[in-house]
Amino acid sequence: MNRRDFLIHSGGGLGSIALASLLGADRLLADAARRADGGLHHKPKAKRVVQLFMAGGASHVDLFDFKPELVKQHGKEADFGEKVEAFQNGLGPWLKPLWDFKPYGKCGKQLGEVVSPLGDVVDEIAFIHNMIGKTGVHSQGTLLQTTGFNRPGFPGMGCWASYGLGSANQNLPTFVVLPDHRGLASNGTKNWDSAFLPAQHQGAAIYPGTKTPIEDLFPDDRAKFITRDSDKAGIDLLTQLNREHATSRPGDERLDARIKSYELAAKMQLAAPEALDLSKETKETLKLYGLDHGKGTFDKEINPVEETDYFARKCLVARRLLERGVRFVQIWSGNDNGFPRRNWDSHEDVKRDHGPLAYGMARGAAALIADLKRLGLLEDTIILWTTEFGRMPSSQGGKGRDHNPYCFTNWLAGGGIKGGYTHGPSDAFGYKPADRKNPTEVYDVHATILHLLGIDHTKLTVRHNGIDRRLTDVHGHVIAELIK
Amino acid sequence: MLFRCAVPVTLVFALLAVPAPMPAADPPKPVDFERDVKPIFAKHCISCHGAEKAKSGLRLDRRANVLKGGDFGKVIVPGKSADSRLIVVVAHDDPDVRMPPKKQRLTAAEIATLQTWIDEGAKGPDDAIKVNPADWWSFKPLKKPVVPVSREPKVSAIDAFVQAKLKEKGLTPSPEASRRTLIRRLYFDLIGLPPTPEEVEAFVADKNPKAYEALVDKLLASPRYGERWARHWLDLVHFGETHGYDKDQPRPNAWPYRDYVIRSLNEDKPYNRFITEQIAGDVVYPGTVGGIEALGFLAAGPWDFIGHAEVPESKIDGKVARHLDRDDFVANTIGTFMGLTVHCAQCHNHKFDPIAQEDYYRLQAVFSAIDRTDKTYDADPIIGAKRAELEQKKKITTRLITAIEGDARKRSNDELTRIEQQLAEAAKPANSPKPPEFGYHSQLGAKQDVEKWVQVDLGASIKLDHVVIKPCHDDFNNIGAGFGFPLRFKIELSDDVTFKTGVVLIADETRKDFPKPGTAAYTAKADNKSARYIRATATKLAPRQNDYMLAIAELEAFDADGKNIAKGKAATALDSIEAGPRWRKSNLTDGLAPGGPKLAAPELAKLTERRDAIVKAAIGEKGVAELAELRAEITKTDAELAKFAGSKRTAYVGTIHTGGGAFAGTGATGKPRSIHILPRGDVTKPGKEVAPGAISSIPGINGTFSLPPNHTEGDRRAALARWLTDANNPLTWRVMANRVWQYHFGRGIVDSPNDFGKMGQFPTHPELLDYLASELREHQSIKKLHKLIVTSTTYKQVSTSNEANAKIDEDNRFVWRQNRRKLEAEAVRDSILAVAGKLDLTAGGPSFRDFIVEKPEHSPHYQYHLHDPEDVKSHRRAIYRFVVRSKQQPFMAALDCADPSLAVEKRNETLTPQQALAMLNNKLAVTMAKHFAERVEKFGTTDAERMTTAVRLALGRDPTAKERDALAVYAKEHGLANACRVVLNLNEFVFVD
Known part of the structure; x- marks a missing residue:
């Protein structure tokens, strides 16, 4: 039995590698387990993923899931035909979409006007309208979509992808997170922490445009004594001393691995700023992403130009990272669910908050899809748009909508996804799936994405505290209809 | 090394644990369900028809269920495969009818096996016999094994067991390490700090043959010991100081539990008492501080603040939040003390271990009255007693007042009652x-x-x-x-x-x-x-x-x-x-x-006057005076009580919560919530109600509590504590003895420390484990266990590898050498502060915060980058760091510190570029490099002398001439601070031989 068989047949799949988390060893083992075509269990269709996460709960009925019945019944007392438990007081009258819908693309998909920039690329997109969650609590909903579990303590989806596929560029983190710079969403870094997977699979939070975009990438400002020369000569001396130490202790590969980690750190100091530098991007590209507005400051009130700048800039950075071998990029829109709203939790006023956020998101996402396509990267890059839950088709008595964990929308594009396709309709109001017995769950979406990456979601497991853990828990089916 | 050393261990055991498939072409013998049929079902059917899903009510993972059939009736007719629906659907040509749908068909050979099995009468071992828990090594009664006879005269029991195994495997033990190596090893292992150069030299020069033992005693008696080993315990119980989840609010009163653990370890508290206090200290040891603070164990893990504070228990989301909460109580308790994955039985019976789904919910019922909340208590038991006395006095006085008032009401022919009601109404x-x-x-x-x-x-x-x-x-x-x-x-x-x-x-x-x-x-x-x-x-x-x-x-x-x-x-x-x-x-x-x-002040005054007149008429001047005196006494008692208010302390623990709004708790009565079996963990479909209890089929201990009907919720927890600490509990002592061994050697005798069940691993030295576990059970002393281990010849071996042994046992499973320790995040951080001369050894009390909180009113933003590394409050040992869940401390996280959102029974050990960057550039690291330089500057007049001091402080040895000169040349060109930064980044600084 060779090592690859050993690993794959050991019941733990790649799990055993968790212990061999050294740089060299990890690569060696992981590469041995991987197929020549880069997949783990079968030929992959995609190599990279971008996850766009709308924190707070984005409204499917206002953006992507057109419900003519809501327009007709607007203002009438909402009759769900059953007892409904709302998170707050979300059972006011039916509220029609806040934006007009019209068809886009060859597929004729109906989109809300506020996300009309996505109309240009809608033929690349597959929508899933019958997503269901477990609860209407932000923390649990967010964790469920990011880690597959509604409680903390599990690796983010990007960690699993990093773990399964390994690094394509050791000078950059394999899994990068671009948080909303105004604050972290529910659960903070729990949404991308590696939990029981080795730390190198943890999402590396990057704040482009700041002095130290990655934690500790450069010496702390207070250490004036460190210069470029002292740094370089210091690492050379360190390596020399460490080599002598290692030579007298043969058979401990960790000592060599640590020496190597300092070499890689130095390379990352060069690679990361280059990857995040947008100054070489052409005017056309900046225009495509809506970054040609020429504004240096923004209004105090939430507004579409500012939101476009924030979100699309992250999308452009994502494209640069993907080009350079980063496996998984997670982009966040929306901070914690506080006030004034800079997130999608529109209990008070959907139009006010969703308007600028959705427009900014649509500009950025549409540009990213178009740009990746132009570069030939779309075919093996999956884009997943998601959120913790949807919003109720009824109002909360005014202009806002309550949480709807019973039904919401995801969409995917690129990387082997069938474009211009709509899967799993919701019911006439967007309250629950049309076929309540066969909804789509996050496990199915995760299983499908792993499948496209060449991974069988049931086989990528890690033994932790006596349980073979996997991204999809004990659930999940690949959604064959979504795949080209 | 890890790759060669750790991985195959896992693999070998994984392979051992999985029965090898039988060859297909054996001579004909009856088809057996377990051996032949189940693998086929497992491959094709179990994902839908197993314990997890059981679509159409059909399960094919157990023979009994196959015989029973599903919602639509029987699927097999024993003896008649042609009449069996199962065979019809798997062999069907129409893909719309065929099972499994949309998946690979069963092969002809597989179908033939199923047919033969049915035709032979669908035989197989009885399911009930199969789940005999005593079949597993860790469930067998714990008996002290006989120590192997050794030819060496002064060999310890540990060494005898280890050496017998080495001999069996053809391995030879390694020589004893030098004193210089041993003191450094012992310091980091027992107290988590480096020895000072003076301590090293004194020990190296000590001629006394008992010097090593004396050093062990000294370190075990040091208060630093508890600070070191408490961290291991806090990893296990996933202790954190914020709630986690959404709006991650701080728990300013979580620290008393951390101090309790440190104190208990330093006092070498009997292990059975340590367990009991953490489950039911308030009940079993009432009136003690430890009895309250220990309950922080139950509250240690994450808690969904919004799911409790904004959603009442009457709503589904509220039920889910509380179910998750109890799940954490149960998993934390059984995982920590018994090393079993009981939480796997939440949706169905445990797939591998003898834990019924009902057992899991019985355990939930033990904790069903409590929540995570603040509890106020007297930090000083003497004041506590005094307060209790005053409160008793107040109670008696109040009773007297009530009696006189009642008398007055009666005598007034209820006129007083009426006017009192009017008064109460008027104040509304x-x-x-x-x-x-x-x-x-x-x-x-x-x-x-x-x-x-x-x-x-x-x-x-x-x-x-x-x-x-x-x-x-x-x-x-x-x-x-x-x-x-x-x-x-x-x-x-x-x-x-x-x-x-x-x-x-x-x-x-x-x-x-x-x-x-x-x-x-x-x-x-x-x-x-x-x-x-x-x-x-x-x-x-x-x-x-x-x-x-x-x-x-x-x-x-x-x-x-x-x-x-x-x-x-x-x-x-x-x-x-x-x-x-x-x-x-x-x-x-x-x-x-x-x-x-409702009434204006003058009218209210009139009413009050009227009331007083009625009272006077009813009980006379004397009665009124008596009443006034008693009331004055209440005021006086209150004033005395108020003096003690400052002596009260608050701890965040698992206890009865009395609250308003959605998070009401079980309130004044403390009546446990009723607990039902939830099929598939679904809170909307409660099944049978269960009584409190523990796991029913662990041999030797009775998991049924037999509590009287009028028992209190505390009785439930006390019963669980008794069950956990029962001398006949086969797991409790083994699990803890294994943990202690693991922290000394880097790997347990059982390398799945939180899983002693069938998915876990076998012990490499079963008799040694039982010997240590028996010692623990007999003496209940963790310090005794430490001493047994660290004074063994096995422990004192060098950590260097040798080729002959490595060929046989490359990963050192049989301990033919010591393992080189990569220091944990806390030890690295504390060492940096120590060698820089900045470590503050103040013990106990509220945690230091090495972050600034922004927007505390809604969702606190924990901003580590805004904290000033020169803040001396943050120069205490890492055990006193305020542990946030939603955003881990970046430096500590880069060094693999435990994630407080999950039980960490063994830390990951990584070497990443991010870790190198943290060690090189993190503000604390570079600030301390500067202080380290200031410190060594005074020790000598040349850079060579200063760097000699630096190496002594950091590594406990003199530099070689080559090292000293290289560092001095670098220091001359780039300054001492840069040179000290290099020293703090050395492999030798973070790896202990």
Whole structure:
């Protein structure tokens, strides 16, 4: 039995590698387990993923899931035909979409006007309208979509992808997170922490445009004594001393691995700023992403130009990272669910908050899809748009909508996804799936994405505290209809 | 090394644990369900028809269920495969009918096997026989094994077991390490800090043959020992100091549990008591501080604040949050103490271990009365006793008053009762029902004479006529009208937001206690003074049972036209509980407050006068005087009690919670919630109700508690503690002995420390484990166990590899050498501070915070990058660091510290570029490099001398001439601080031989 068989047949799949988390060893083992075509269990269709996460709960009925019945019944007392438990007081009258819908693309998909920039690329997109969650609590909903579990303590989806596929560029983190710079969403870094997977699979939070975009990438400002020369000569001396130490202790590969980690750190100091530098991007590209507005400051009130700048800039950075071998990029829109709203939790006023956020998101996402396509990267890059839950088709008595964990929308594009396709309709109001017995769950979406990456979601497991853990828990089916 | 060393261990055991498939072409023997049929079902069917899913009610993972069939009837007819529906559907040609749908078909050979099995009568071992728990090594009774006879005269029991195994495997033990190596190893292992150069030299030079043993004793007696080993324990129990989840709020009172663990380890508390206290200390050891603080174990893990505080238990989401909470209690308890994955039985019976789903819910029932909450107690037992005495006295006095009043009522022919009712009615607010927005509510405090304030920003400086504050109404503790209204207070105006300049005092009630206002509003004249900010400051807070607080329903500010210009304006406060909608700052200016009393003051006074007259008529002058005396005594007792208020401490623990709003807890009665078996963990489909209990089929211990019907919730926890600490519990002692071994050697005898079940691993040295476990059970002393281990020859071996042994056992499973230790995040951080001369060894108390909190009022942002690394408060040992869940400390996380959201039974060990960057560039690391340089600067006149000192401090040895010269040359060119930075990054600094 060779090592690859050993690993794959050991019941733990790649799990055993968790212990061999050294740089060299990890690569060696992981590469041995991987197929020549880069997949783990079968030929992959995609190599990279971008996850766009709308924190707070984005409204499917206002953006992507057109419900003519809501327009007709607007203002009438909402009759769900059953007892409904709302998170707050979300059972006011039916509220029609806040934006007009019209068809886009060859597929004729109906989109809300506020996300009309996505109309240009809608033929690349597959929508899933019958997503269901477990609860209407932000923390649990967010964790469920990011880690597959509604409680903390599990690796983010990007960690699993990093773990399964390994690094394509050791000078950059394999899994990068671009948080909303105004604050972290529910659960903070729990949404991308590696939990029981080795730390190198943890999402590396990057704040482009700041002095130290990655934690500790450069010496702390207070250490004036460190210069470029002292740094370089210091690492050379360190390596020399460490080599002598290692030579007298043969058979401990960790000592060599640590020496190597300092070499890689130095390379990352060069690679990361280059990857995040947008100054070489052409005017056309900046225009495509809506970054040609020429504004240096923004209004105090939430507004579409500012939101476009924030979100699309992250999308452009994502494209640069993907080009350079980063496996998984997670982009966040929306901070914690506080006030004034800079997130999608529109209990008070959907139009006010969703308007600028959705427009900014649509500009950025549409540009990213178009740009990746132009570069030939779309075919093996999956884009997943998601959120913790949807919003109720009824109002909360005014202009806002309550949480709807019973039904919401995801969409995917690129990387082997069938474009211009709509899967799993919701019911006439967007309250629950049309076929309540066969909804789509996050496990199915995760299983499908792993499948496209060449991974069988049931086989990528890690033994932790006596349980073979996997991204999809004990659930999940690949959604064959979504795949080209 | 790890790759060669650790991985194959896992693999080998994984392979051992999985039975090898039988070859297909054996000579004909009866087809067996377990051996032949189940693998086929497992491959094709179990994903839908197993314990997890059981579609159409059909399970194919157990023979009994296959025989039983599904919702639509039988699927097999034993003896008649042709009549068996199972065969029909798997062999069907129509893909719409065929099973499994949309998946690979069964092969002809597989179908033939199924047919033969059915035709032979569908035989197989009985399921009941198969799950005999005694079949597994860890469930067998613990007996002290006989120590192998050794030819060496002075060999310890540990060495005898280890050497016997080495001999069996053809391995030879390694020589003893040098004293220089041993002292460094021992220091990091036992206290987590490096020895000073003086300590190293003294030990190396010590001629006494007992020097090593003396060093062990010294370190085990050091208070630093508990600080080191408590961290291992806190990893296991996933201790954190914020709730986690959404709006990650801090737990300022979590630290007493951390101190409890340190203290218990330092005192070498008997292990069975250590366990008992953490489950039921309040019940089994009442009146002790440890008995309360230990309950922090139950509260250690994450908690969904929104799922509790904003969603009541009556809602599904509220039920889910509370179910998750109890799941954490159960998993933490059984995982930590018994090393079993009981939480796997939440949706179905455990797939591998003898844990029934009902057992899991019985365990939930043990904890079903408690929640995670703050509990106030006396940190000093003497004061506690005194307080109890006073409270008893107050109770008796109150009883006497009640008796006299009752007598008065009777004698007045109930006239007194009527007038009392009128009075009570009159004090009620005029508007009813009261609005759900009660008002503003401060945080609770332990002292009464602490200032707390609320403030309203009018947006601009405006001329004011008068300011009004309105009291709250809350039925909490039957307080009702005037809830939380301060005893002493003042109202001030200013244009300075900080109230440092231009302050105008418009009301001063700070000199004597203000009479209880009921819901009557308080008005302060402002005399046309202009101000932008209005501040109401309480100088003496309102008392609750055990603590003090401030609550105000509304603050109004009227201009000359009589318009309330404060309405809707921003309110701030020194602190606030922010539990919307009832209590939050914004309620202060929302225009909603309970109405004033129904009767005006003069009428109220008349009623009171009338009441007094009736009392006097009923019980006479003497009775009235007696009543007054008793009431005075109550006041006096209250005053004495108030003196002790400061001695109270609050700990965040698992206990009965009494609260308002959605997070009500089980309240005053503490009655356990009823617990039902939840099929697939679904809270909307409660099944059979279960009684409290433990796992039913662990041999030797009875998992049924047989509690009397009138038992308290505490009795349930005490029963569980008894079950866990039962001498016959086969797991408790093995699990802990294994943990202790693991932390000394880097790997346990069982390398799955939290899983001693069938998915876990076999012990490499089963007899040794049982020997250590028996020692633990016999002496209940963890320190004894430490000493046994670290004084063994096995422990003292060198950590260097040798080829001959490596060929046989490359990963050192049989301990033919010591393992080289990569220091944990805490040890690295503490060592950096120690060698820099900055480590502050102050022990205990509230945690230091190496972050700045922004936006604390809603979702706190924990900003580590804003913290100043020169802040001396943060130079204490890492065990005293405030542990946040939603954002881990970046430096510690890069060094693989434990994630407080999951039970970490063994830390990951990584070497990543991010870790190198953290060691090189992190603000604490570089700041300490500078201090390290300042420290060594004084030790010598040349860079060579100084770098010699640096290496001695950091590595406990002299540098070689080559090392010294290289460092000195570098220091000359780039300065000492840079050279010290290099030393702190050396492999030898983080790897201990």
